[in-house]
Amino acid sequence: GNSVTQMEGPVTLSEEAFLTINCTYTATGYPSLFWYVQYPGEGLQLLLKATKADDKGSNKGFEATYRKETTSFHLEKGSVQVSDSAVYFCALSSGQNFVFGPGTRLSVLP
Amino acid sequence: GAGVSQSPSNKVTEKGKDVELRCDPISGHTALYWYRQRLGQGLEFLIYFQGNSAPDKSGLPSDRFSAERTGESVSTLTIQRTQQEDSAVYLCASSFGAGVRSYEQYFGPGTRLTVT
Numbered sequence: 517g518n519s520v521t522q523m524e525g526p527v528t529l530s531e532e533a534f535l536t537i538n539c540t541y542t543a544t545g546y547p548s549l550f551w552y553v554q555y556p557g558e559g560l561q562l563l564l565k566a567t568k569a570d571d572k573g574s575n576k577g578f579e580a581t582y583r584k585e586t587t588s589f590h591l592e593k594g595s596v597q598v599s600d601s602a603v604y605f606c607a608l609s610s611g612q613n614f615v616f617g618p619g620t621r622l623s624v625l626p
Numbered sequence: 627g628a629g630v631s632q633s634p635s636n637k638v639t640e641k642g643k644d645v646e647l648r649c650d651p652i653s654g655h656t657a658l659y660w661y662r663q664r665l666g667q668g669l670e671f672l673i674y675f676q677g678n679s680a681p682d683k684s685g686l687p688s689d690r691f692s693a694e695r696t697g698e699s700v701s702t703l704t705i706q707r708t709q710q711e712d713s714a715v716y717l718c719a720s721s722f723g724a725g726v727r728s729y730e731q732y733f734g735p736g737t738r739l740t741v742t
Contacts, residue, residue: 559733562732605669616671619667
């Protein structure tokens with residue numbers, strides 16, 4: 517079946533550090549890939565998405581590229597801020613099947 | 627426009643009681659999902675509705691859990707004879723649909739259920 521694997525958290529960084537959160541997937545066919553973010557005390561929000569191989573999703577300084585050859589969708593940001601502290605979920609959608617990763621908690625210290 | 631809404635936002639109940647959670651999806655969204663999120667953990671899929679098709683109930687953890695949806699509108703998740711392990715945030719999400727094209731999900735704020 518379809519599955520999503522994310523790097524274990526928590527991840528703690530200093531402000532302005534470079535961020536990478538790894539995400540790999542297993543799926544049949546050609547899934548769409550997503551990153552969702554959950555800020556403290558809030559619901560999940562879509563951060564970015566990519567619907568086909570080599571697409572790059574971007575939003576709020578975050579980027580992720582759909583790599584079919586490595587079945588990966590790693591999330592990156594060049595310079596994190598304290599306000600980026602949240603839990604980040606990688607997810608895939610293949611037809612009606614929607615699978616989330618376990619989430620990675622990011623804490624950014626001033 | 628209005629997003630996904632859920633009610634109540636918080637529910638405290640005694641062990642053994644039944645609870646009913648409500649979700650109002652975004653108008654026009656044919657697909658609706660329920661998830662459970664235990665403290666500090668990821669999302670656990672519970673059930674999925676798509677239009678008038680039979681729901682995908684494969685994620686429901688026991689027969690104490692059930693859900694209904696009227697057409698493409700409101701959905702209710704019912705938990706009978708609640709147990710302490712049912713304590714979690716219950717999230718509802720809706721999307722334009724599913725199938726060949728994969729649509730992103732829009733989440734409600736969740737209902738925090740505490741079973742004492």
